[in-house]
Amino acid sequence: MEVWELPTSIVVGGIKYDIRTDFRAILDILKTFNDPEFENDEKWIVALTILYIDFDEMPPHDYEEAREKAIEFIDMGIKDDGKKKPHTMDWEQDGAVIIPSVNRVLGREIRAMQYLHWWTFLGAYMEIGESLFSQILNVRIKRAKGKKLDDWERDFYKENKNLIDLDVKYTEEEQTEIDRLNALLNGQKGV
Structure with missing residues (x-):
């Protein structure tokens, strides 16, 4: 990809496919990948359907290259270095501060x-x-790496815990089981 231009298409299997490049479309893709209700294959089909305008015309043998x-x-x-990094941000949860x-x-x-191009x-x-x-982000990174927070960071964390702690996303089945176990632990009947 040419970094000096804003691409609006991608060549897959020798065919040029127009893509959705507005930042909202890409954020929808990233949101899909954080949704525990989708299996990995389903996430990719949704992502490719969002990105490639004519995805329905793409031959299945080109899906891997399209991915x-x-x-x-x-x-x-920008190439990933392959090193595992702690999860420190969530596009959906952090949107209001991003x-x-x-x-x-x-x-x-x-x-x-x-319109605003994703790049x-x-x-x-x-x-x-x-x-x-x-x-x-700085507080999240320090906490994820087990580093000691400065005094002001500790105060900031206490005052903004709801912004700093990332929500854990569960499937509907997992949440039902968590609710059932919580009810049992709290001595509730009929669950």
Whole structure:
């Protein structure tokens, strides 16, 4: 992929496919990957259907290449080092604190824009400086790595626990079982 341009299509199996490049479409894809209700194969079908405008015309033998190129597009061509990293952010949960930071970088309200290319959004995201989101992220990273929080970070965590702690997402069946066990532990009957 050419980083000096904003791609609007991807070649898969020698055929050029137009793609959805607005940041909202890619965030929908990322949201799908965090949904425990979907199996991995289902997540990929949803993701490819969102990204490739004519996915229904793509031959199934090209799905693997389409998947690899989708990852490359979403990651803006930046290669992953392959090292396992702690889960420290969630696009959906953190959206309310990410958006103001991206707005500040771009100098405008992105939710009011008809269209914003994913790479432009992601570039602005990577340039987020000192902000509420960066403070949240720093505390999460320190906690995930087992590092001691500074006094101000401990206070910040206590005051903003609801923003800092990432929600754990369960399937409907898992949540039903958790609720059943909680009811048993709390001495409730009829569950």
